[in-house]
Amino acid sequence: MSDQDARELRRGRIKRMLSPKSAVFIGGAAMIPAIEYCRARGFQGEIFVVNPRRNELAGVKCVPTISELPIDPDVAFLAVPRDGLIGVVRELASIGAGGAICNTSGFSEMHGGEESQRQLVEAAGEMPIIGPNCPGVANFADRACFMMDHFGDQDVGGCVALISNGGSYLSDLGCADRSIPIAYSIGLGNQAMLSVADLMDVVLDDPRVKAINLYLESIREVSVLSAAALKAARKNIPVVVIKGGRTTAGQRATQSHTASLAGDDVVASALFRRLGFVEVGTPLEALETLKMLVYAPSVKGRRTAYVTSSGTYAVLGSDVSEFNGLDLQPPSAEAAAETEKYLPPFIHPANPLDISSAQNEGYDHNLDLYRAYLSDQPDMALMVMCFPPEKGWDPITWQTTTAAFAKAAAEREIPAAFVNTVPELLPKADREKMIADGLVPLQSLEDGIRAVSNAMRASELAEELARKSDDEILIEPRLTGQVEPMSLDEAEAKAELAIHGVSVPRNIVVQPETRVSLEELQFPVVVKALSSELAHKSELGGVALKIQSAEEVWQIVRLMAAKLKQTAPHIDIQHFLVEEMVRDGVGELLVGIRHVDGIGLALTVGFGGTEAELLRDTKTVLLPASSDTISEAIQSLRLYPLLSGWRGRIAGDVEAAVSAIKKMSDWAISLGEAFVEAEINPLIVRPKGVVAVDAVTRLSKKAAPTQREQLLA
Known part of the structure; x- marks a missing residue:
């Protein structure tokens, strides 16, 4: 069976789960509210209960074992003890059940539960499972509700699909007195097998759905999510999203400014912009926005x-x-x-x-x-x-x-x-x-x-996506997980940029005790210490500017070498970069690209230099990005007028900046899994052309053990 056939088979089984003709509840007395809620919402199909120790639950006669069920149920709602869940799922899969909703907790949401969750997915085989640790699923439009408790009284005329990691979000919105017409309320819990993207893709096939609301605590399967987003965009169905559990990039070690300026929350927002999602901050804002989108x-x-x-x-x-x-x-x-x-x-x-x-x-x-x-x-x-x-x-x-x-x-x-x-x-x-x-x-x-x-923003995003090709919305799948990076020193990083068409200053690498000719350089020059381990070298005395002669260069190199033995004694610094200074710059840009686990490559552009983190004037987009998208990102910066001739200033060559950033982006993409992070700070914008004055590059040791040797060859 091809991957496409397997996907279609699973989509069909998910639809069977969402609009079932028969259902089985497996568990004990804790399921009584779920059974009563299912009945109260008007489920018209057959209901069975499996429990070996009780005669009935909520007025439904119990069947002792799964094997004694008279039919293969379209959906099973499971609230059994953790230790028994895997066996129950395996047995349901063996009889051909449509799918299972696993309310049981104690898996990957708890320390040490990852292996049990892996075994749960293995036991399910081709049978789709929602959860574990999920509240359930309610299809109010078809009166098929399988939730652990009360999640609102909705009529059959709903048109909004709520898809959430957590249950409380669904309960709050479903029970709110706000005239919100909910068709689906889907809680996915740990997303062991089915993700938010999987369910979004399926509900988009329902012509009654006019808007979707996602609550995400984690972002999984970005490539699948981007495909669902493309589907929503082409159907003109708006998507409202809330991201919970935001983190900052300051929690990871980095050698660049980019991660601190474009933390995970910024990258998540960039992802949502790319996908055309309207991002909101609170559940109540989401409610009111959904009303605007479906009623106006x-x-x-x-x-x-x-x-x-x-x-x-x-x-x-x-x-x-x-x-x-x-x-x-x-x-x-x-x-x-x-x-x-x-x-x-x-x-x-x-x-x-x-x-x-x-x-x-x-x-x-x-x-x-x-x-x-x-x-x-x-x-x-x-x-x-x-x-x-x-x-x-x-x-x-x-x-x-x-x-x-x-x-x-x-x-x-x-x-x-x-x-x-x-x-x-x-x-x-x-x-x-x-x-x-x-x-x-x-x-x-x-x-x-x-x-x-937000409704105005939804229209703007829809128009933007209508102008974009499918490739500018879709995101290719990328491996996730922690990587062990290796860093190139500045000379190596600049050499790689130059190979791929990004202009760098003319330079020579020297050693303190070995004099070489500097005649090919035009003074003044700058001297920088070289080491892949040396971050923020200006703060350690590893940079000297405006050097006017060769003799002064050698004096500075020797003094700098001696000073760094005191300020950075743990780093063996043997080489120094001597390069021409750029004297006709109009402005300075920071350009950073980094791999964000689970999402892909994020490009950040902003006003740069040593004050980059103070200015915090940046824009982040996901790669691949077109030249037009990069240009729009630069023009959206607050300080962009300083590059475009504000109040009689000399205008910078923004077109050249866009070209250089596009070349850097294409290079990062071409490295695939080997790429971790690269930064130019600053990229000096001149009246004609640009030049990368400082650069950082980090690659994955595991993905590219010989990458450094290839770059230096």
Whole structure:
């Protein structure tokens, strides 16, 4: 069987698990809530329970053993003791069960559980398993719910798929009173066999799914995830993602600035951008964003017409809006003149627009007001208010003005949302009326406005991915695991860059006691100590600048050698690099590429030099990356104007910088598993051309034991 045939067979079995006609629960009394939840959600298929010591569980007659089941179940929910799980999985696989959901814990999430998890996967064979240590799976759209406990009351009209490492995230979102239409709630636990990417790929085949939300505590099978992302992009299905368990690159030893400037969290964000995922920070932001994505038409720009009935919400809301990138342009003269006809005499048209007491003027008056205000045809219509609490003011004026706002926006085919500033004060009945009217009911001032911005971001990402080829989205599989690196010294690293087309200064390698001619160099020059073990050499006295003569070079080399014996006595330094200084630089860039375990190669560009970590002006993208993507990364830097002729400065050759970075990237890719990390800091950008002034390269000893010899040959 080919790999493709095996994948299709597994996809078919996963679909059988998600939409089963029969199910078996295996375990003890702890499963009673799961069985009752399955029934309460309306499962129409056959239910069996396997338990050798009980006659019934939750009203279902027990079957003593798996072999006595009258059918091969489409899905099995397992909550058995850890020691017995592997045997149960092996027996289910032998009878042809569709798949198993393993709620049992005590595997790779615990120290020493990795081997047991490996044995579990081996026992499953071709039978797919979800988990272990997972809460379960709920397909609300088909009333097939197999969860360890209550994960929300959802109807069959859902269109959002939640896929998560953990169960609490699913429970919180599923039980939230937020009018979120959930079709699938899938908890994967340890992902021993099936990953988030596998399940995402399958649910994308369901035409009812209109948006996907991923909660990731780890990122596995990036190549499969990228294929699923490509599928989502081509189907125009947005993906909202939260990454938990972020770490920093400062936890690993490194010889470069790149890892500290582009830690694992930055690389994860770069991955999500490449895949077109909308990244959010909290579950509630995810909820509100999903509502925007499934209830509103695509928002094609950021020009927003903002309406409120409070000066406070005008001020606070405009702050939040502008911080999140909403464009609050003032109304045109024509729109302002028409709008003013319907405002109290003490209110003037603006954006945000405080309608004040006009809210009380009835439906027709409000409709005319909003028709006038939206006549500039903005990209987004946004209303920010707060419904009164129960037993407070009569909500009729809020209901009237929101209905008029929805009608005016619908007439002009403008996406529209209502933000209730206090989340719990927007009644369900009013949310449902807004949804029916085409007005998205958002809850919480900050989360609601961020959701609007995220919907705009989703459209921007979709347009970006539509312009990209499949190869610019997909990521090739790459081996993972710890590597033992070896470092090249600066001369060796620069020689390798030069071979691959990156310009470096003219230089000569010398020894303190062996004089060679320096006539081919133009002064001034710089002297640097050479050693693959010497990191940040300027801080140890291993760099001298602006040397004007050959005689001074030899004096500096001898003095530097003597000093380094004191500052770095553990390093045997015998060689020194003498190279020409670059005197016409316009700006300095840091260019770093490193292998990130489980993801691949990450390229970081930023403003460089010794102040790189202080400036922290960087952009990270994943490789391979096109020249256009590299150019966009450079132009996104805050200090980019310093390279492009800001205030009469000489412009730098950015095109040459892009070319050099592309060549460096292609070289890193070509090394395959041998590559660990490389950095140029700085890459000096000149009026014409660029030059790599300092370089670091590290390779894997295991993957390329002779790589260094090949480079130096």
